[in-house]
Amino acid sequence: MESEPRQVAAKGREPPRAWQRMLSGRRLDLLNPAFTDIEIADIAHGLARVARWNGQTHGEHAFSVAQHSVLVEDLCASMQPDWGPSQRLMALLHDAPEYVVGDMISPFKAALGLDYRAFEERLAAAIHVRFGLPATTPAAVKAQIKKADRYSAYLEATQLAQFSQTEARGFFAEPPARLRRTLEPLAPSEAQAAFLARFAALQA
Numbered sequence: 375m376e377s378e379p380r381q382v383a384a385k386g387r388e389p390p391r392a393w394q395r396m397l398s399g400r401r402l403d404l405l406n407p408a409f410t411d412i413e414i415a416d417i418a419h420g421l422a423r424v425a426r427w428n429g430q431t432h433g434e435h436a437f438s439v440a441q442h443s444v445l446v447e448d449l450c451a452s453m454q455p456d457w458g459p460s461q462r463l464m465a466l467l468h469d470a471p472e473y474v475v476g477d478m479i480s481p482f483k484a485a486l487g488l489d490y491r492a493f494e495e496r497l498a499a500a501i502h503v504r505f506g507l508p509a510t511t512p513a514a515v516k517a518q519i520k521k522a523d524r525y526s527a528y529l530e531a532t533q534l535a536q537f538s539q540t541e542a543r544g545f546f547a548e549p550p551a552r553l554r555r556t557l558e559p560l561a562p563s564e565a566q567a568a569f570l571a572r573f574a575a576l577q578a
Contacts, residue, residue, distance in 0.1 A: 394474065404474065407497050409504040414573055417501070420473030422566035431534040433559040439472050440569040441560055442526060447572055449522035449553055457515075459576045464502070464511050465519045466572055471497040505577075525549035533557045 392405045396416040403411070418440060425436035443466050450457065450465040471494045499509040511519070528546035531537035534557060542548070560568065 402474065404493075404497075407500040409500045412501055412504040414505070414570065417467075417470050417473045418566045418569045418573070421469070421569060422562040424472050424476055426530060427535045430536070431530070431559065432536075433534065435559040435561050437530060437534050437557065437559040438562060438565045439469050440565040442530070443467070443469055444565075444568050444572050445526050445529075445555065445557070446519065446522045447576075448555070449525055449549070450518060452553055453522060454518055460507060461515050463505065463573070463576045464507055464515055465522065466569070466576065467498075467501055467505070467507075468511075468519050468523065470501045521547065525553055529555055529557055534559065 393401050393403045395401055396411075396413065397419060398413040398416050400411045400413055400416065402408075402416075421440035421443060422438050424439040425431070426439060426442050427437065429436045431437045446468060447462055447466040451462055454461065474497060475494060502509050502511070524547040528542050528548050531542040531546060532539055537545075539548070
């Protein structure tokens with residue numbers, strides 16, 4: 375009989391907290407994100423403090439997801455000069471959910487399975503709606519962003535993450551000469567400012 379009060383107490387517990395308080399003051403429900411609780415300042419702040427390659431890169435600062443996002447948007451602009459601001463904004467925001475979930479390396483995402491991807495996709499959809507974009511990135515646009523993402527990964531891997539060119543070619547995609555960029559990791563405040571500047575220019 376003594377076990378019954380314990381069972382009642384367990385049933386009466388509040389469910390685990392599934393929201394995060396942002397610096398803007400917004401409270402983002404991670405399981406059911408509302409576009410009204412998403413602010414670009416929170417995204418930029420978070421992405422500038424999330425390290426690519428789990429921080430295993432050369433330089434005084436980590437190469438942040440914010441800086442990576444600006445690089446991918448720049449590559450897309452060179453690859454697709456006919457793209458308008460909406461497509462380029464999708465490129466800039468392609469990793470935006472990572473301001474909440476962090477930058478998990480691809481092998482770990484695969485190990486976690488589809489539930490993680492579904493969660494990430496719900497958050498991405500809310501972010502898109504918040505900034506006037508289609509909830510789902512059109513397939514043709516997504517393919518080009520993915521291509522630029524692989525080019526970016528090659529540049530980051532060979533310049534910052536200790537990959538040989540031969541090794542990087544096996545995992546990513548070597549960009550053509552016109553898309554080569556020299557990378558220098560920025561301080562979080564600088565990466566955040568660069569991301570916000572690109573967002574403002576595309577919104578304008």
